[in-house]
Amino acid sequence: MGKGSGVPLKEKPYPKVVYGSIKSNRKQPKSLPNEITIDQILQTLPKEVFETSNFRSFTSLLITILFIGLSITFINLVPSYLYPIGWMLMGASVTGLMVIGNDCIHKTFSNNSLVNSIIGTIVMLPLLYPFQSYKISEKNNTANKNKMEQFEINAIDNKSSNQDSYFRTWATGKFFWILSIINWAEKYFSVKNLSDKQDKSKAFASIVIVYIFGFIFFPMMIKFVGVSGFLNYWFAPWLILHFLLSTASLLPSIPFYEEIQQAAIADKNKKQNYLVHITYPQWFEFIVKDINFSLPRQIAVTIPHYNLRKAYQAFKKSWGEYIYECTFEMELFKELINRSQDFSNQIFSPFDVAPLVPKQPVDAPASTRPSRTVKEFLKAINWLHFGLLIGTPIIAIYGMLTVSLTWKTFVWTFIYYHMTGMGITAGYHRLWSHRAYSAKAPLRAALLIFGAGAVEGSCRWWCRDHRAHHRYIDTEKDPYSAHYGFWWSHFGWLMMKQDPKKIGRANIDDLNADPWIMWQHKNYLKIATFMGFIFPTLVAGFGWGDWAGGYFYSGVLRLVTVQHSTFMVNSLAHYLGDTPYDDNHTPKDSFVTAVLTFGEGYHNFHHEFPSDYRNAYKIYQYDPTKWLINILSYVGLAYNLKTFSDNEIQKGMLQMHEKHIAQKRESIYWGIKKEDLPSMTMEEFDQLVTKQNRKLIIINDNVLDVETFMNDHPGGLSYINMGIGKDATKMFTGEVYGHSNAAKNLLCQFSIATISNEKKDN
Ligand SMILES: [Zn+2]
Numbered sequence: 001m002g003k004g005s006g007v008p009l010k011e012k013p014y015p016k017v018v019y020g021s022i023k024s025n026r027k028q029p030k031s032l033p034n035e036i037t038i039d040q041i042l043q044t045l046p047k048e049v050f051e052t053s054n055f056r057s058f059t060s061l062l063i064t065i066l067f068i069g070l071s072i073t074f075i076n077l078v079p080s081y082l083y084p085i086g087w088m089l090m091g092a093s094v095t096g097l098m099v100i101g102n103d104c105i106h107k108t109f110s111n112n113s114l115v116n117s118i119i120g121t122i123v124m125l126p127l128l129y130p131f132q133s134y135k136i137s138e139k140n141n142t143a144n145k146n147k148m149e150q151f152e153i154n155a156i157d158n159k160s161s162n163q164d165s166y167f168r169t170w171a172t173g174k175f176f177w178i179l180s181i182i183n184w185a186e187k188y189f190s191v192k193n194l195s196d197k198q199d200k201s202k203a204f205a206s207i208v209i210v211y212i213f214g215f216i217f218f219p220m221m222i223k224f225v226g227v228s229g230f231l232n233y234w235f236a237p238w239l240i241l242h243f244l245l246s247t248a249s250l251l252p253s254i255p256f257y258e259e260i261q262q263a264a265i266a267d268k269n270k271k272q273n274y275l276v277h278i279t280y281p282q283w284f285e286f287i288v289k290d291i292n293f294s295l296p297r298q299i300a301v302t303i304p305h306y307n308l309r310k311a312y313q314a315f316k317k318s319w320g321e322y323i324y325e326c327t328f329e330m331e332l333f334k335e336l337i338n339r340s341q342d343f344s345n346q347i348f349s350p351f352d353v354a355p356l357v358p359k360q361p362v363d364a365p366a367s368t369r370p371s372r373t374v375k376e377f378l379k380a381i382n383w384l385h386f387g388l389l390i391g392t393p394i395i396a397i398y399g400m401l402t403v404s405l406t407w408k409t410f411v412w413t414f415i416y417y418h419m420t421g422m423g424i425t426a427g428y429h430r431l432w433s434h435r436a437y438s439a440k441a442p443l444r445a446a447l448l449i450f451g452a453g454a455v456e457g458s459c460r461w462w463c464r465d466h467r468a469h470h471r472y473i474d475t476e477k478d479p480y481s482a483h484y485g486f487w488w489s490h491f492g493w494l495m496m497k498q499d500p501k502k503i504g505r506a507n508i509d510d511l512n513a514d515p516w517i518m519w520q521h522k523n524y525l526k527i528a529t530f531m532g533f534i535f536p537t538l539v540a541g542f543g544w545g546d547w548a549g550g551y552f553y554s555g556v557l558r559l560v561t562v563q564h565s566t567f568m569v570n571s572l573a574h575y576l577g578d579t580p581y582d583d584n585h586t587p588k589d590s591f592v593t594a595v596l597t598f599g600e601g602y603h604n605f606h607h608e609f610p611s612d613y614r615n616a617y618k619i620y621q622y623d624p625t626k627w628l629i630n631i632l633s634y635v636g637l638a639y640n641l642k643t644f645s646d647n648e649i650q651k652g653m654l655q656m657h658e659k660h661i662a663q664k665r666e667s668i669y670w671g672i673k674k675e676d677l678p679s680m681t682m683e684e685f686d687q688l689v690t691k692q693n694r695k696l697i698i699i700n701d702n703v704l705d706v707e708t709f710m711n712d713h714p715g716g717l718s719y720i721n722m723g724i725g726k727d728a729t730k731m732f733t734g735e736v737y738g739h740s741n742a743a744k745n746l747l748c749q750f751s752i753a754t755i756s757n758e759k760k761d762n
């Protein structure tokens with residue numbers, strides 16, 4: 001007899017592996033007990049609902065775009081008295097954008113955070129939501145109120161109701177939905193309350209992007225479709241969006257509003273933790289992507305929207321008694337209008353959610369960039385670079401709108417794009433930064449001249465930064481460290497004045513001693529102006545009389561494209577793709593980046609083996625710069641091509657394989673670890689089986705709860721019944737049937753305790 005055997009069984013509730021089914025009636029549901037943890041709920045949800053699928057995410061996005069297109073077409077075709085239907089259709093469709101944006105914020109759109117950021121920014125722009133600012137606000141929301149044990153189920157948080165604002169008093173009665181607009185205006189366009197410097201600059205940047213978008217988008221819209229077009233295609237649907245967001249987030253707090261308030265008054269610490277689910281018409285649920293299928297917030301945000309319905313259903317199966325479920329009725333809606341003054345000073349975001357933080361979130365290294373006032377910020381901008389980087393795209397767009405492209409100019413633009421681009425990749429990068437091969441004089445001259453045509457600075461300057469980038473990768477001494485964000489490493493670093501003291505030292509004695517390099521460095525401005533703008537114009541002008549096309553397409557547009565292509569080596573190549581050789585740093589291998597960057601996309605390989613003239617190690621990988629160097633070596637212009645030995649490369653690959661297998665192992669749910677299971681005496685086991693009729697079996701000293709599995713047992717119900725209440729180890733391992741590996745694995749998931757004669761203390 002164990003020393004703790006006096007404890008009555010009731011107080012030691014060995015969990016059931018799957019809980020009973022739902023009883024949905026119109027009574028107030030039970031409040032979720034505080035002892036139940038998020039982990040317990042998570043275990044009742046199928047694993048696959050947490051899996052993100054790029055295909056599904058992008059399909060969902062495409063469908064949203066399609067619906068927006070249909071709505072526009074609808075408004076375009078029908079008489080004006082039917083416009084409101086079009087607005088509603090479009091309002092519901094753009095809610096889909098918001099849902100996708102929300103997925104991006106919680107990183108459930110894609111597993112790739114870059115994709116999440118880009119898509120999130122783009123889909124939220126037309127709705128005028130600054131993505132980063134919204135994301136940070138959600139994050140801080142979490143930090144303030146997230147406790148592992150505390151559930152946030154209802155949309156309204158009673159604690160956060162003290163932010164009074166004059167505007168909020170407007171949001172009453174039938175205008176309750178203005179609350180969402182006020183919230184949008186007040187919450188996401190200010191960085192004052194952000195304490196983290198990095199957050200501040202990110203939020204600020206995203207706010208600036210929204211402003212820039214607004215200043216370009218709306219004038220263009222009014223120019224092309226007029227004020228009525230603006231009202232029909234943007235403003236009215238935007239109001240509908242806020243109406244829907246407000247309704248959907250407030251409605252769940254209506255059915256038991258009084259009860260929740262009274263409970264809060266009676267005991268401030270005790271929250272009513274249950275879920276109100278409102279079912280809407282199916283077509284509506286389809287357009288708004290099932291966001292009404294709510295789960296406890298911490299869990300909901302870890303699930304992509306297309307799995308919400310499935311997850312909700314699994315949740316309902318196990319925790320049905322804590323759900324109130326009803327269909328949308330006008331009565332509820334009327335109540336909402338009558339109650340709206342109660343909500344007017346609430347803060348809420350359209351998807352008022354607090355993400356689940358089961359593990360410590362991984363903190364990015366703290367920003368070392370000093371915080372600046374706007375004045376200091378403006379002072380720190382490198383206006384020459386800024387003007388060039390912002391001005392050239394504007395000139396290119398103007399050219400595209402006013403000058404038509406002839407096929408000769410197109411071909412010339414394409415060729416010159418590659419000539420200048422490879423001047424950077426084969427010249428600046430592989431030849432001079434890394435000394436990956438040697439080049440004869442004519443080739444060196446051509447690479448320096450065409451490289452300057454990309455207008456990315458002199459070779460000497462470029463190599464100096466690039467060598468520092470390799471040497472101090474991902475640290476603050478890295479001039480374009482990927483840890484400061486995608487846009488910083490893309491061209492943000494160019495737009496700001498460089499602090500030479502900050503950038504790590506890199507030896508360029510070899511370049512300083514090279515008269516060719518020094519000649520290009522000293523005459524850089526002249527060469528760049530000529531090769532960047534004048535030369536391509538002259539070729540098209542004298543060649544086939546297309547002076548304007550030569551300037552706008554072969555000159556400016558080509559320049560913009562080449563610049564952004566090569567910038568991607570610093571940005572995209574550190575974000576997108578996988579890490580087959582080493583994952584300690586940010587560089588990645590990706591075919592997409594390779595196509596966009598003349599083959600520099602196998603950047604993981606490149607950072608591992610920088611002096612290898614190849615970026616693409618494998619024969620099927622796309623690396624035109626490598627091919628060019630191969631051809632040049634064949635004709636004798638390039639020689640002494642350096643490669644790392646296969647043996648060294650294989651070592652890195654193998655180590656990464658081993659790491660991936662270990663990670664995969666971690667990611668699979670194998671059941672509760674044996675050492676974490678509570679222990680149970682044989683007597684307790686017998687009591688549970690006989691008195692509580694639990695369907696328990698012992699196999700290898702593990703107590704298994706097989707109740708919900710019995711009917712699915714491949715060997716049939718009767719065999720499993722034979723084992724109930726017994727030690728069935730022998731039956732399991734061969735006496736009746738020698739179970740497979742898969743069966744043994746499955747077994748672990750049903751374990752609720754281990755059998756022991758002596759009880760553990762606690
Ligand atoms: Zn790099």
Ligand SMILES: [Zn+2]
Pocket residue numbers: 429433434466470606610
């Ligand atoms: Zn490099």
